[in-house]
Amino acid sequence: MFGHAAVVRYLRRTVYPVPSAEPVDVGDGAEIIRTPGPEPAFALHTPPVTGRTVVYFHGNAQQLSDAGPLMDAVVATGLGFVAVEYPGYGLAADQQPSESSLYAAAVAILEHLRRETGLEPEQTVLLGHSLGTAVAVEMATRGYGGRLVLSAPFTSTAGMVRHHARFVPARLFTAGDRFDSLAKAGQVEVPTLLIHGADDVVVPTRMSAALAENLRIAHRVVLPGRGHNDLGGAISQAAILAATEAPDRWGTLTSFSDT
Template identity: 35%
Template sequence: MRLSSACRSACCCCGLGRRARHRLAGGADFVRRHLAFALAPAACLLAVESGGLVAFAVLLLGALLGLLSLEAYLVYCRNEPPESRYFVDHPSRYGLPSQTVFLDSGRGARLHCYFIKQPGDSTRLPTLLFLHGNAGNIGHRLPNAALLFHQCRVNLFLLEYRGYGISTGAPSGTGLYADAAAALQHLSRRSDIDPQRVLLFGRSLGGAVAIELAARPETAALLSGLVLENTFTSLPEAASVLFRLPLLSSLPGLVMTNRFNSRAKMPSIRVPTLFISGLRDTLIPPAMSACLHSLCGSGVRRLETFESGEHNTTWQCAGYFQRLAGFLHFASEMAPQREDWHAGQHSEDEEDQSAGAAAAAASATSAAGGASAGTTADDIPTITVL
């Protein structure tokens, strides 16, 4: 059967282009997707002929099936754009000294990663585990990584989730958590960095993955800090923003299997946490970052907003890297007090020590060519970088 041009366009928009169809042509996923698309016209036909309550029920069932069939594709956009699915750009194109790392993460997942290390004694600098959003691959993040490397003077570990880029396996919520935990364990065993100066950076969906690790005691013990940029309170709540009608806005909470409920996990977080929010983000409401900030259980937390920041461009705003660098070096210098954060106890003596650590961070960064302002946990320094 030949499809009309309109139908072919709809298939491509739903991620079922030629290459994607070949990738999905097998197993339960193929059956589930195509069954839903096959039932949608039938649901419409029954609705027209039956009328009333039956019509509404049939249409609602069709909507639910459609959401279920598209959920995995919409959440994990590893085929966006399709031609870049199997191509991952290399750090050498940006002049970054890198090492390619492959990690085993269970259930047949072999993860492709880049480790980008500062020259000289990299053990005295923070190391950032970078968890990207739901689309593309780590190659698309290299322009951002280059600025992080030069502007913030940090080591970088770019993790590619299972099923993304050339990493094997299929993405899922538990799978992404396992991937990030495997990368964190790898960093804790490296001898060319300080394992007490490792921080998580999560953007959008990556923020939900980072929150999960920071909320687990066994993985939080390996962290000195957490950075969350334009992330959501939960995936159903983020999806409901796209549905304007009150009845439709409740559907994601009813049918979505990928929940990433960060709202419930935030009170368990004890590591220093920086929230970055672009106020022009039309995909994830900035109010969600403010909500997570208010729920965060850490005694050292800060919310930075950028007036012109959009969902994918906040890192291009003026002052972004100065504020981020100040937090990264501040948190890494506080690493020896990490056990106190996890216990959730901050005595006056510990606060004095925090102030001393911040002053040490400012002094160290100033010696490297920057300047600092602020020396307490509540006044995290902003560093001027070149």
């Protein structure tokens, strides 16, 4: 029989399935940010030519090195781009991932950008995919963004446990890592665009529906024939739309192209 501690360690590896670290391809005009201190935060950053900056929080099986195609699509429009690395992942592999440490890394990067580049919340589009949606929602509740984009968002860790592993007590999964975006949705004051693949078998579409119902200003698009990890260019298109169009125009959007 496995002991309680062993079960908790296994469940945490399920929440944080850290991939093998890969080098980050820093393109022209981009830089790696490393904040000072014993546990630095890391980010990939390209400043804007004009307009807003998209700040991206990746999924739980991704890392900073996976952000290149998204960065290329966003910066091609002249917008700025930032991808934040999580503790325990990639450049921050020697740190420990947790809900609190992910939030701390996000805050460290956003505060660094405010001090060093003058990036203000109203010029910031917070973008999250999967696990990253919880980080983006938390940053929105703390006033760090002017607009919010959620790709394949889940309601909470407990909700995911109930969906995938009803035999596992949710308390084992949620010890310190609740990621309860549904409880926080009413605190989000900024316009929010949600996208979700209709065939997502990881995060059920009812979760994005529940979030949309509880957000103050929300537009939700369900993409036919898409799953959890094949949203492709839809993520960049949603981010660009949120950064360049007024929220009252988001309602005219019903789908995204396959590019």
